[in-house]
Amino acid sequence: MASLSLSLNKNPNPPVTGLFPKQDNLNRLATKTSAISLNKPFSSKKLENEKTTIMFTRSSVSSTTSTHDYRKSDAVLSHDHPHPHHHNHHHVDEATLLLQNEEDERPLREIWREIQGSNDWEGLVDPLNSCLRREIIRYGEFAQACYDSFDFDPNSKYCGTCKYPGAHFFEKLEMADRGYKISRYLYATSNINLPNFFQRSKMSSVWSQHANWMGYVAVSTDEDEIRRLGRRDIVIAWRGTVTYLEWICDLKDILRSADFGPDPTVKIESGFYDLYTKKERGCKYCSFSAREQVLAEIKRLLDYYEGEEISITVTGHSLGSALAILSAYDMAEVGLNVVASGKKVPITVYSFAGPRVGNLKFKGRCDELGIKVLRVVNVHDVVPTVPGIIANEKRQFQKYIEETMSFPWSYAHVGVELRLDQSHSPFLKPTKDPGCAHNLEVHLHLVDGYHGKGKRFCLETKRDIALVNKNCDLLRSEYGVPSQWRQDENKGMVRNTDGRWVLPERPRLEGHPPDMAEHLEKVLMIKRNSNSNGGVHGTSSPGLEAS
């Protein structure tokens, strides 16, 4: 055990006291507590025990009680990726790994603005700050909840809805401990030209001919969680597609004016625009557009929680990421986040595997408005490369092409990129399956193990690797996790009192709330004021109507 004390005592770096030092995560010194417990003489048996206890907060290797032997994989890894601090003694190596992950940092409540991107995640992404990692995963799980709760079954008359009523949403998803409550479900009309995106029931009697559930608005309501976060957080989560990528082919890649603001040269992909703004008169779920639903709800919540410290966090995967960026832009462009005191509520987007949304002007306007977008991408995923094959932010002269030629197929990504590579995870098998590379759970796994460019992949949180296979087949077979394992018992069929197997009726779905028009009217008022204060458009946006 002397070797361990030695390696600890020999560490030349002083304890880190500053916030987010740019030095390598792996070189960090232990916090005082851990250092003390590890410097005491102990048997290897004792180390095992301590490891198990520590593990609940930030295990990088295996739990001794788990059936998955992660240590095995970690051992494999230390051969594949030589590690500067590699010791021959296995226990020492594990202890060192734990120490590497120690961070001297203030709690989230004190640094939440930086974590939400106030400094454009400067110094937080490489090496990846562990507090930011936890937040990315937490918001990623809010987006994943849209998949885990969505009814994909075309034999169900509820196909295209959320399987759970809002009041039980987080409880049904075993996320009740998150401290959030659903405040509104969001719907969109499927009556637009994205035929491969929407789920349609094969049944003749269905809940709606047009609507598809598109996500939710939730608010942190638990006092402990609000204290931990340092603010009240409003989450908007947009649903995308789990693995199927057919909708990409439906994108026409044609840009159109994002007529939410004064500048007509700010343009977005027309399919995303339609999804966000189209509505269906006579449908109780989408007689208001997704846009109107989300703006009205956010206005309502900002008014309700007026005077509190608030953040708006928009999260989405795949097509949901496009909606996340679009709605974040919209809120800022409309001026919704400027509250009575004149303060600006920060708007942050956690985007996973998202496509490009608009042109270079759109990107510029997002930056100008102060929207913070963290884009988590897997280099093997094709979705972030579309649209914009012909002209995008990586090509030269994009600005020239766009401004001079009004070229309608020029796209640019918004925000800061967190670039991951699934081939770096030793838990995953090599595959060219585009669905796996696009999968949200795979992204969250990669975030968990990412430490920085060129850094060794090493799981940092206790996040379960089995989640990777929830909707795909990517984990190496030695972990014994079935592929595509997320499924309902008997596809949701239950035996009724007659003993017959039936898809049970669900509680009535809530349509638009009665006070929606009223809150939307307030949004329109902000917009009219901002337009009269220098906007080029005198009329209200064509996408918004209060009645």
Next chain:
Amino acid sequence: MASLSLSLNKNPNPPVTGLFPKQDNLNRLATKTSAISLNKPFSSKKLENEKTTIMFTRSSVSSTTSTHDYRKSDAVLSHDHPHPHHHNHHHVDEATLLLQNEEDERPLREIWREIQGSNDWEGLVDPLNSCLRREIIRYGEFAQACYDSFDFDPNSKYCGTCKYPGAHFFEKLEMADRGYKISRYLYATSNINLPNFFQRSKMSSVWSQHANWMGYVAVSTDEDEIRRLGRRDIVIAWRGTVTYLEWICDLKDILRSADFGPDPTVKIESGFYDLYTKKERGCKYCSFSAREQVLAEIKRLLDYYEGEEISITVTGHSLGSALAILSAYDMAEVGLNVVASGKKVPITVYSFAGPRVGNLKFKGRCDELGIKVLRVVNVHDVVPTVPGIIANEKRQFQKYIEETMSFPWSYAHVGVELRLDQSHSPFLKPTKDPGCAHNLEVHLHLVDGYHGKGKRFCLETKRDIALVNKNCDLLRSEYGVPSQWRQDENKGMVRNTDGRWVLPERPRLEGHPPDMAEHLEKVLMIKRNSNSNGGVHGTSSPGLEAS
């Protein structure tokens, strides 16, 4: 309502008092009780209520509380298949349908020998006797239980086992009310040449390298059920394949001597022989062959219940049907069913979608030994046509070919055929899918609606049509039943105390019981005695060893 009383009073047939009259089921008169209640004046509302109550025992149409509207389909049907007693008044029609299914019959306990085939089901199959129908379905469900409980998941280290311990088997399958208890699980070695039949785990650490669970022996233990049955019933259920038919291609169609008896010209397909007789030294589940396991267990039970009225019922679907016939033949050939008193315990086989098992000599020997086989087949299923494409019981000169030429590819079906046709069920959509045509649940649905050759398809029991889609996609979409709906929640993954998703460990599987050799020795003694009493073989059967 006058029309109903009229139609009842006008019925020219006298009340049926004899057992199993050959006249058309549909012409039967109502039993006294039903006739009384139906002759009273009543509102159509009341008829609805009475129908619902009656329905629990023998509904042919819909339950008013059910979400499936079977009446709709029944209406469709009455157009497709003109019905001699078709009335214009819908309620009257329904009442008549109920009356048609009335049977004046003694209870099962008095007629069980005939129902089990003592008179080769003479007069019971066309029209189909409703007591026999219920028994066919009941035994079919014992065979279906082998599928519903089997672990097919190659990612599970328990792949190839029964998912439930024997003590909880019927309870887990919601069959606790059947009044039976598992007495023994049956295993076979997969180390034979039927590569597409066995399920193998992809895992490195598995419960067994060789064994596959093949079914079970169960005994009626509930006193009410024994009273209802009129005897203690021993069920042997053999597992087959749910829908996949690949194993057919593995059959080499080559006959070999079924060396269980004295006559070497009695031959069976060599793959079935191997499956039934091969074993694996050193494997705790198949160091005894399936054959030895079942003979020893039946011997044990017959000794244990000596002096009681007993029946042996063997049931199986697909390849399980071949094992059912083979094991029934074996028990009779060995003389296992001749008990101390000299009485013969009747052996009955309910075979579903079974292939041919042996040659014409085999069939003859089965008949000679008094085994009763009821073969339920769907004319659209290919399995009952194999083996024996070249020579079978339908061709001329089979006896000549077999005896003179020792032709090794001549097969014959055993027993009485109940020939069903899925195209007669208005609940099923037209499809050429061979898996659907072979599916056991489809067969049980067809039994439920079958009344006799040329008779209208009409569901007789309260059996749920949703079961048809359990493992296939055959129900018309208007019933809103998902296809292939039988599945475990999250493929059996559960969250452990660490919050990780794992396939839970299962209780240790029981290997061969310690007293098996002892019971097998007793079987061998019977065999030696029967051989010395005129058998041509002086030695014991090569397939049987007591240690």
